[in-house]
Amino acid sequence: MARRIASSPAIDVAETSFAPIAVRGPRWDGRFTVLILFLPPALLLFTLFVVVPIGEAAWYSAFNWNGFGKPTNWIGLDNYRFVLETRAFWLALRNNGLIIAVSLAIQLPLALTLALMLAERFRGAVALRMLFFMPYILAEIATGLIFSFVYDGDYGLVASVWRTFGAEPPHLLASTDTAMLAVLIVVVWKYFGFHMMLFIAALQSLDKSLVEAARIDGATRTQTLRHVVVPLLYPTIRLSVFFAIIGSLQLFDLVMPLTRGGPADSSNTMVSFLYNNGISRMRVGYGSAIGVILFMICLTFAFTYKRWFMRDE
Amino acid sequence: MSSTGTSRAPFDPAALFKALFLAAVAVFVLVPLLATVLGGFKSLGELRVNPFGLPQRWEWQNYADILLSARYWQLLRNSLVISTLAVTLTLIVASMAAFAFAHVRFYGSSMLLSYLTLGLLFPAATAVLPLFIKVRDLGLLDTYFGVALPQVAFSLAMSVLLLRRFFKDIPYELLEAALVDGCSYIKFFRYVTLPLSRPILATVGTITFVNSWNAYLLPLVMLNTDALYPWPLGIMVYQGEYSSEWHLILAFITLTILPTIILFLLAQKHIVAGLTAGAVKG
Numbered sequence: 001m002a003r004r005i006a007s008s009p010a011i012d013v014a015e016t017s018f019a020p021i022a023v024r025g026p027r028w029d030g031r032f033t034v035l036i037l038f039l040p041p042a043l044l045l046f047t048l049f050v051v052v053p054i055g056e057a058a059w060y061s062a063f064n065w066n067g068f069g070k071p072t073n074w075i076g077l078d079n080y081r082f083v084l085e086t087r088a089f090w091l092a093l094r095n096n097g098l099i100i101a102v103s104l105a106i107q108l109p110l111a112l113t114l115a116l117m118l119a120e121r122f123r124g125a126v127a128l129r130m131l132f133f134m135p136y137i138l139a140e141i142a143t144g145l146i147f148s149f150v151y152d153g154d155y156g157l158v159a160s161v162w163r164t165f166g167a168e169p170p171h172l173l174a175s176t177d178t179a180m181l182a183v184l185i186v187v188v189w190k191y192f193g194f195h196m197m198l199f200i201a202a203l204q205s206l207d208k209s210l211v212e213a214a215r216i217d218g219a220t221r222t223q224t225l226r227h228v229v230v231p232l233l234y235p236t237i238r239l240s241v242f243f244a245i246i247g248s249l250q251l252f253d254l255v256m257p258l259t260r261g262g263p264a265d266s267s268n269t270m271v272s273f274l275y276n277n278g279i280s281r282m283r284v285g286y287g288s289a290i291g292v293i294l295f296m297i298c299l300t301f302a303f304t305y306k307r308w309f310m311r312d313e
Numbered sequence: 314m315s316s317t318g319t320s321r322a323p324f325d326p327a328a329l330f331k332a333l334f335l336a337a338v339a340v341f342v343l344v345p346l347l348a349t350v351l352g353g354f355k356s357l358g359e360l361r362v363n364p365f366g367l368p369q370r371w372e373w374q375n376y377a378d379i380l381l382s383a384r385y386w387q388l389l390r391n392s393l394v395i396s397t398l399a400v401t402l403t404l405i406v407a408s409m410a411a412f413a414f415a416h417v418r419f420y421g422s423s424m425l426l427s428y429l430t431l432g433l434l435f436p437a438a439t440a441v442l443p444l445f446i447k448v449r450d451l452g453l454l455d456t457y458f459g460v461a462l463p464q465v466a467f468s469l470a471m472s473v474l475l476l477r478r479f480f481k482d483i484p485y486e487l488l489e490a491a492l493v494d495g496c497s498y499i500k501f502f503r504y505v506t507l508p509l510s511r512p513i514l515a516t517v518g519t520i521t522f523v524n525s526w527n528a529y530l531l532p533l534v535m536l537n538t539d540a541l542y543p544w545p546l547g548i549m550v551y552q553g554e555y556s557s558e559w560h561l562i563l564a565f566i567t568l569t570i571l572p573t574i575i576l577f578l579l580a581q582k583h584i585v586a587g588l589t590a591g592a593v594k595g
Contacts, residue, residue, distance in 0.1 A: 030498045031417045037499070042410035042429065042469055049466035050432050053440035053447055060443060067446060114338065117331055128335060130581060131342055137577050137584060139527035141545040142570045145552060145562065146349050155357075155559045157348055160364045189341065197589050250436035253529040257549060271438040271530075278442060279534060287442045295439040302434055 054295060061289040067282045079289035088265035089290070092273035095180055096248050099269070102184045103191070103244035111192045111240070112233070115199030116225070129200065132193040140190070144257030147186045148173060151258075176266040179259050183267050186254060191247065195240045202236035203229075238309050245305075249298055270294050353564030360560050375564040385568060387540065388547035391457075392526055395543055398461035399525040400518050403468050407517065408510070410469070411476035412502050416488060426477075432470030437463065438530055445534050459535040460543075464525050472517045479513040480506055512583075519580055520587040526573065544569045 061079050063071035083089050114132060118125050135143065150157045151172045159169035172178045210232065214224045252271035255261055261268035261276050268276065274294065278287015344365075352360055353375050354368045363369070379385050414426055437444070444463055445454075453459035483506060491501045507514070529545040536542060539550065548569055555561050577584055 030492070031419070034413050034417050034498045034502075035419055038409035038413040038502075039425070041406045042473065043425070045406060045462065045466045046429055046432060046469050049444060049447070049463045050440075050469075051428075053443035054435070056443035056447070057440045067442075110338075113334070117335060128339065130577075131339060133585065134346075134574070134577065135342060137523060137573060138570055139529070139545050139573065141527070141529050141548060142566055142573075145548065145566050146345050149349065149352065149559055149563060150345050152559065154557070155360050155364060157344070157364050189345070193342075194589070197585060201589055246436075250438060252438060253527075253545070256529070257552070271436070274438060274441075275530070279445075284442050284446070288440075291439040291442065295435050298435040298439070 057288040057291045057295070060284050061292050063285045065284045067284045071285070075285070079285045080293070082286060083289050083293060086277075088268060088273055088277070091265050092261075092268040092270050095183075095268060096251070096270055098180060098184060099187055099248035099251060100245050102188060103248060104241060107188050107192045107244065108195060108237070108240060110188070111195035112199055112230075112237070114192070114196045115203060116229070118196070119200050119203040129197070133197050134193065135190045136194040136197075138190070140253030141257055143186060143190050144254045147182070147189075148258050151182050173259050174263060176263050179263060179267040183255060183258055186258065187248075187251070190254065191244075195244070198236055198240050198243075199233065202233055206232055241309075242305055245301060246298065249294065249301075270297075349563050350567050352560060353567045355560050357558060357560045360563075372560070375560055376568065379561075379565055379568055384547070384551075385565075388542060388544040388569070389572065391541055391547075392543035392545075395457050395460050395464075395532070396522050396525040398457055399464045399468070400521045402461065402465045403472050403521045404514060404518055406465065407469055407472035408476050408507065408514065409502075411473045411480055412506060414473065415477045415480035416498070426473075429473055430470050432467060437467050441530065441534055448535055454535060455537050455541060457541065460528075460532045461525070463531055463535075464521075464528065468521045468524065472521065475517055476510070476513055479510055483509055515580075515583045516587040519583040522576075523573075523584065523587075 060071060062074060062076055064073040064075050064079070065071040118129050118132075149155065153159050153169050153171035153174070156169075158172060162169040170178065172182045206229070210228055211224055214228045219227070248269075250271060251269045252275065255267060255269055255272045256275075259267040261272040265273070270290070271294070274287055274290040277283065278290055348364055351366075351368060352364065354371045354373070355363070356370070356372055359369060410429070414422060448454055448459045448463065451459075453462070487505060488501060491505060492498075496504075526543075527545065528543070532543050532546050536546065539547075542550065548565060551565050552562050
């Protein structure tokens, strides 16, 4: 969705400059062949594996069904009621909220600061950019496992630091008080580089003459930054916020190797909650209801965000 | 790092702060990674007392055992098969659709395109249960295609948008001239569009590859046989078996992320371009 929003202006511009094909007659056959040969594979795959399952999720969510045979046990909206009555669901929702809060309050300023530092050319800038981007391309599973070692109460890095101070090392991932905090740190570690790269790309395509003009007019470095550069980055900031929110709503792979959503559901995200309660127990109806709720949240958020914050883009 | 054009000043607190800040972040990123690689060279006993430093005795055996095991190579092969399937199918299917959207004007074109871009709206996880049932009913459960096809379907939206935008920039006169010369649309696609579009194909291919290579949820749901597991599933199984033998697990993690890191160093440009694509040019 973010990409759709981001690219829609480009598409609109292209649309208006589109030159209609003037040739008529037999050439139409050529175009017709393209249409009937080139479009169906994509549309078919997309419909079959993306659109239909969403529709089916809505249908299955009205049944109590274990996935075998036909769904017959119609229970209406009960699955939704069950989901909303589960404390773990609200915990998961809160955790997604926490991830968003940390993304906005810590990750985004960190990424922006680093981007401003690394957008300039100096020795080592490119190497540092690549280093900071690296966690983003590592698989979430590998990242999660690396950090479950880092946090390990017996062998981990945190434990070792604790021991040098003579304290009994904590088992961060095993305590309901600290598990989510530990996950949040990994989230920042993994994703700040992506947002930094977005900002660097935006900074590099910035109209330099505006910055120069400000400097010539006597603005200090800080003033230029605050009143010229950052405002010019607003579209990218809005986009980065969008990615952070959508990304947080999808977070799953990272949580599994770290905590599996535990202990006592304290570090579940929406998707790990869906996995633990719907998928792994083949409760198709209940799991579909969670999926539909997640889908509605994503959709509502995407459209609202687009309407409120990205209207002029 | 501190010589950022301000080197004329003898002491610049801002430059010092910047250098310290960058160094701190670099340490934050590097320490877990280095500790993982080095941990694989230690014995379990040493790991406990010395998780940060260089190994006192380099235990090459940890790595050698994994590299000589059939298991490691099977995981990589499974991942490679699934990712190659996903990339090949995405490139073929998406470039064909993108070509139709870019060069043929037809009734409902923009509607169909908006339909496809719906795919960017929500994560695959939302419908993973019905997807599982669909794949099961198609008889694709526990096959490579059962994982790859949904991955292709979910990568289509992004891929078609990126490819279409690039195809549109190919001068229209070129198509016109080719058509006048009796070249068909399909030949134009094959002999002009595709060769001219190598950079964007590489970008789209790289995104799809990285996503498929790292994917966990879809293979987890669709595959039941250990022999078919891609590496993210395999490494979780491995960790389950060797639960607290961290030295072995760390060596295993290092060896499984090695291909990603090598690919990243080789194709940095495409990876950065691909993973931040759409966000920037729009």
